[in-house]
Amino acid sequence: MxxxxxxxxxxxxxxxxxxxxxxxxxxxxxxxxxxxxxxxxxxxxxxxxxxxxxxxxxxxxxxxxxxxxxxxxxxxxxxxxxxxxxxxxxxxxxxxxxxxxxxxxxxxxxxxxxxxxxxxxxxxxxxxxxxxxxxxxxxDNYASILLQEQVFNHPADGVTVFIRQRLEDGKLQGILVHDNRNPEVTVTMMADEATLTQTAAGSRFLLTHGIRQEMRNRQITWLNFDRYTLDIRFFTQKSMQRERxxxxxxxxxxxxxxxxxxxxxxxxxxxxxxxxxxxxxxxxxxxxxxxxxxxxxxxxxxxxxxxxxxxxxxxxxxxxxxxxxxxxxxxxxxxxxxxxxxxxxxxxxxxxxxxxxxxxxxxxxxxxxxxx
Known part of the structure; x- marks a missing residue:
């Protein structure tokens, strides 16, 4: 052979x-x-x-x-x-x-x-x-997917997000957002519910039944709201600057x-x-x-x-x-x-x-x- x-x-x-x-x-x-x-x-x-x-x-x-x-x-x-x-x-x-x-x-x-x-x-x-x-x-477009429950999430430097529970329809319950990126102005928001919505300007969180607290020059201001739209550019800002x-x-x-x-x-x-x-x-x-x-x-x-x-x-x-x-x-x-x-x-x-x-x-x- x-x-x-x-x-x-x-x-x-x-x-x-x-x-x-x-x-x-x-x-x-x-x-x-x-x-x-x-x-x-x-x-x-x-x-x-x-x-x-x-x-x-x-x-x-x-x-x-x-x-x-x-x-x-x-x-x-x-x-x-x-x-x-x-x-x-x-x-x-x-x-x-x-x-x-x-x-x-x-x-x-x-x-x-x-x-x-x-x-x-x-x-x-x-x-x-x-x-x-x-x-x-x-x-950028489905930010809520990357947020974990019962965990302090840090999607960007100076931003902390906490979610108590995620519902089957995608809604978030018991949400807290703390934005400390600007040392002169610190913003904290708490809401009963949040829903991710898409707008022409990009993704937004629609907060319902909550409080917005802002600290500026050691002065605290409060705002009670039934509906509040939150820009989530803290997610997109980092991705736009991403290097390969x-x-x-x-x-x-x-x-x-x-x-x-x-x-x-x-x-x-x-x-x-x-x-x-x-x-x-x-x-x-x-x-x-x-x-x-x-x-x-x-x-x-x-x-x-x-x-x-x-x-x-x-x-x-x-x-x-x-x-x-x-x-x-x-x-x-x-x-x-x-x-x-x-x-x-x-x-x-x-x-x-x-x-x-x-x-x-x-x-x-x-x-x-x-x-x-």
Whole structure:
């Protein structure tokens, strides 16, 4: 059987486990993240459409991290299965080298590399931008959604909002608003109920049956009202001035020197940029290291569990070392060279092991073969 057919055979075996593991892990993590927003639907009036839109925007960041790990698990599963059923031994006995046996997985590595780069270069920052913009939109237009009950909320510096209870129809009961942004004029309002309304000028709180207290020049004035319209620009003012975070910037923006950033902020952007460049290459590094460890040495089923434990430990060590270097890069920029070298050593070292190491099927001594 030719090496090309073997590569196609192994690539076919990897396809469905990779997809199943990727979708399963993504679904589990997505569900855990989505549960954080369920309260906004049940108790705060967020629509199901907005909920689905917000949670869908989480998917690119999840897939970006999960795809290389899902491929790693699939490679370990498939090659262990081939190892345990002696298929690898039969392929090796037919004259195929370990590199030819590993080549079938490289097609999957290349596909995941391209998909992951599509995420890091475009999909990830685009989704993060839309996610943050959606949160700001909800904050601006549905401010009551973000206000928690029985908690002193601080939607902006100098503004405190307290809500006793939220009704099913969206009305708020027992509301207190304290505005201390202007030290010379402090305003406190208390009302029995409040309703969020939309006007041509923007969102407003309609307060009913309450008191407005204003302190100016150490003089307190009181105003009893049946209906009072409160401008909630304390929500929108902050969002209008919002700057894009590192996760929202494209790769060209991360490496652009604006000239106004401090050193720490610039290093954070650079670290984010280098992480996006390097992370997709773990689509090759993780599976290659696993294959180099799995099909090296002697063919021995009894020692397989030890080899799997070593592979799991090595994979975890790779991930911890990489993200550790990325975090340290913020304060120690020269570690960027170490990070690139680390990924290069993992890939090249694994290829060398797979192409040049001794045969992993133990051969009998020459004199014994002659006697036989």
């Amino acid at each position: 030719s090496s090309r057919l073997i590569s196609r055979y192994i690539a076919g075996l990897l396809l469905w486990p990779s997809l199943l593991i990727a979708f399963s892990l993504t679904g589990i993590v997505w569900l855990m993240q989505a549960l954080r927003f369920v309260d906004f639907i049940i108790n705060r009036g967020l629509s199901v459409g907005d909920f689905l839109y917000l949670t869908m925007l989480i998917l690119p960041s999840l897939l970006n991290m999960i795809l290389p790990i899902a491929l790693l698990i699939a490679v370990i599963f498939v090659y262990h299965k081939l190892y345990a059923e002696s298929e690898l031994a039969a392929m090796q006995a037919s004259g195929l080298s370990r590199w030819q046996l590993a080549r079938g997985a490289l097609w999957g590595c290349a596909v995941v590399l391209l998909i992951t780069y599509a995420h890091t270069l475009y999909l990830l920052p685009t989704a993060n931008r839309k996610f943050k913009d959606m949160k700001e939109f909800l904050k 975070g590192e996760s929202e910037q494209y790769i060209s923006e991360l490496f652009h020197d604006g000239g106004n950033d401090d050193v720490l902020q610039r290093n954070k952007r650079y670290a984010e940029g280098h992480q996006r460049i390097l992370w997709p290459w773990f689509s090759f590094a993780l599976p290659l290291v696993a294959m180099a460890l799995l099909i090296s040495g002697e063919f021995n089923r009894r020692g397989m569990w030890k080899r799997l434990a070593v592979i799991a430990g090595a994979s975890l060590a790779q991930l911890l070392a990489f993200f550790g270097l990325i975090n340290l890069m913020v304060k120690t920029p020269f570690l960027v060279v170490v990070s690139y070298g680390f990924v290069l050593v993992l890939i090249v070292g694994s290829i060398i092991i797979l192409t040049r190491a001794h045969l992993w099927v133990k051969q009998p001594p020459e004199h014994m073969a002659c006697e036989g």
